[in-house]
Amino acid sequence: MSKRSHITTTINNESVDFLCEPRQSLLEVLRDVLYLTGTKEGCNDGNCGACSVIMDGVLVDSCCVLGVEAEGSKIETVEGLSSKGELHPLQKAFLEQTGMQCGICTPGFLIAAKALIDKNPRPSEQEIRHWLAGNLCRCTGYDKLVRSVMTAAESMAEV
């Protein structure tokens, strides 16, 4: 077995070190090593976006990143969205607008939507739909998700 590497990262603004084998994806590290199980495994081949995280400011599928590649990087996962017990505006909007049903795609959508709003604080409906094309939801039909993101963007712009 290949030697495990010691990897130093910042996850949700906290310094996090972990040991991992080269063959472990960042998704596996997050879930199975660090027990950050908010990030979900869907297709595990870069199609569904359930494992979306923000890595050094770039939205990526964590199933298509090796854990060892995360050395020195800054990672944002769904666990980092709320602060001090207060839900993030996106989380509130998803609850209020029922932007979810079974919930497995929800963390990926939340993180993808955060990456969009970080870049473009007032996205149009079309921009939201285009941006979220890499996230699959088999329940909602997307309308409620898109509405949730629009509502969250509006409420964040008001603050």
Next chain:
Amino acid sequence: MHDFEYCAPDSLKEAIGLMATHKSSARLLAGGTDLIVLMRARRKRPELVIDAKHIPELTELKINQEGLSIGASVSCRTIYENDQIAESYPALVDSTSLVGGIQVQGRASIGGNLCNAAPSADSIPTLMVLGAIANVVSDRGERQIPVEEFCVAPGQTVLEDDEILVNVTVPAPAANSGARFLRFIPRNEMDIAVANSAAYVELDETGKNFRSARIAIGAVAPTPLFVEDAGAALTGKPISEESILNAAVIARDAARPINDMRGTVEHRLQLVETLTKRVLNDAVKRAIGEKV
């Protein structure tokens, strides 16, 4: 995934040495959106994975009067978010903004798209019509390979086991020139081309005649196909429905598509003709300064 070793060299020299030693048992990792997926599916089983994202020559994006140089591990998103590329090479934006979804675009590289050598690759026809050169290195020396000669079969390239694709270089756009890439898929994003087409045109000073043209098509042959004759047929011809249709028919006749889950032979032939007409018309518009 199978067990493998990982290293992240920070110099090209070190990477060349590793490839010379490990040859076919090593694979270079750029965005991982193909390699990691293929390793998980057990279709690729390298003993050593060499991360190509810490090698300066492979991560550099340079644009100047001579042209454009894109390091092999530069991501699609870095390319299409670059204002200078959008201004001078909009066809590259057409291509790179269509690769997968946002998550994939943030990692997938132009070098990976080229080395993966998919018949349907979104960036390869564009690189072909722009006259891009793949710059390759190994401990035996350097090679410059025109992109139209790079892919030899589905998933196969001219690269030897020890060679590294360093970057692709694209000449500066000529005066009165324009290029365009389009693909057909049943939805608007996150899909693989049923067929695609790219065109580059150079017009004369009047803007009414073609000086030269280059056309390439994809997902209709075992490799992306540079159709030299289709472009050559436009040399000196007036810009007209007739001349454009003629070139599109030559492109269609060069296609050798298959029937599969994404489309039939008949559908693909029709698509390749239609897409080629459209990319030629759009390339002309870009050449005369219109936005497409």
